[in-house]
Amino acid sequence: MTNLLDDYAEIVGDVVIDHLKQLARPLAGMKVVHVNSTREGGGVAEILNWLIPFKRELGLEAEWKILVGNPEFYQCTKKFHNGLQGAPVLIQPSQLKAYEQTNEKNAEQLRWMLETIRISMFFCCPPMPIGRSTPCSVPPPSASRSRPGKVSA
Amino acid sequence: MWKGKPVIGGDTGGIRLQVINHHTGFLVSTPEGAALRIRYLLKNRNKLEEMGRKANEFALVNFLVTRHLREYLTLMIATLHGKMERIEL
Numbered sequence: 001m002t003n004l005l006d007d008y009a010e011i012v013g014d015v016v017i018d019h020l021k022q023l024a025r026p027l028a029g030m031k032v033v034h035v036n037s038t039r040e041g042g043g044v045a046e047i048l049n050w051l052i053p054f055k056r057e058l059g060l061e062a063e064w065k066i067l068v069g070n071p072e073f074y075q076c077t078k079k080f081h082n083g084l085q086g087a088p089v090l091i092q093p094s095q096l097k098a099y100e101q102t103n104e105k106n107a108e109q110l111r112w113m114l115e116t117i118r119i120s121m122f123f124c125c126p127p128m129p130i131g132r133s134t135p136c137s138v139p140p141p142s143a144s145r146s147r148p149g150k151v152s153a
Numbered sequence: 154m155w156k157g158k159p160v161i162g163g164d165t166g167g168i169r170l171q172v173i174n175h176h177t178g179f180l181v182s183t184p185e186g187a188a189l190r191i192r193y194l195l196k197n198r199n200k201l202e203e204m205g206r207k208a209n210e211f212a213l214v215n216f217l218v219t220r221h222l223r224e225y226l227t228l229m230i231a232t233l234h235g236k237m238e239r240i241e242l
Binding site: 008009012016017019021022023024026027030032047050054055058084121123138 | 215218226228230232
């Protein structure tokens with residue numbers, strides 16, 4: 001099995017890897033779920049493709065879940081992105097409805113996980129899944145975060 | 154940058170966070186500006202190598218997944234410890 005930490009130690013040096021191990025020690029065994037909207041394409045998917053195996057190698061139980069939506073849902077979240085970065089956007093009622101419906105549908109699919117598995121942390125990457133916090137009735141995990149640094153629940 | 158070369162990029166958006174003007178590369182606003190910087194670097198090989206070395210170091214420290222991972226782990230630890238000012242690991 002490839003050892004990512006050893007491979008990276010050759011690039012970044014042992015000090016950096018030791019630092020990561022030290023940080024991960026108190027987090028060992030924690031169940032962490034990352035949610036975004038795609039496994040391929042875009043910076044978030046690229047990062048998670050590496051981040052999840054790294055976290056697992058450091059002893060965390062990291063999972064990656066995908067939010068599935070229709071084109072109207074993505075048109076709406078794209079406008080969220082652009083609006084958050086300062087562009088004037090007009091979100092059509094139908095797009096907002098698609099956004100809410102998609103989040104409700106995906107919340108149902110993740111409800112089982114939230115209700116039966118003790119998740120320590122829940123990370124939402126970009127604004128696609130933020131709406132989920134509304135329809136989910138189970139107690140929230142200890143942290144939920146949307147890039148960059150916005151706590152959403 | 155990772156390949157040890159200075160980068161000439163547009164003076165806009167996220168490129169400004171990667172290219173530190175006159176250190177890891179040059180920020181430009183026009184094709185003519187880019188051409189000027191290319192000519193400068195080709196004529197000043199020492200500068201090209203120095204900026205390339207800085208670009209590589211900057212990428213190593215800031216743009217590898219290990220940096221991202223360190224920040225995630227730090228965030229998680231900080232979240233678990235609430236408002237504690239000092240956390241002993």
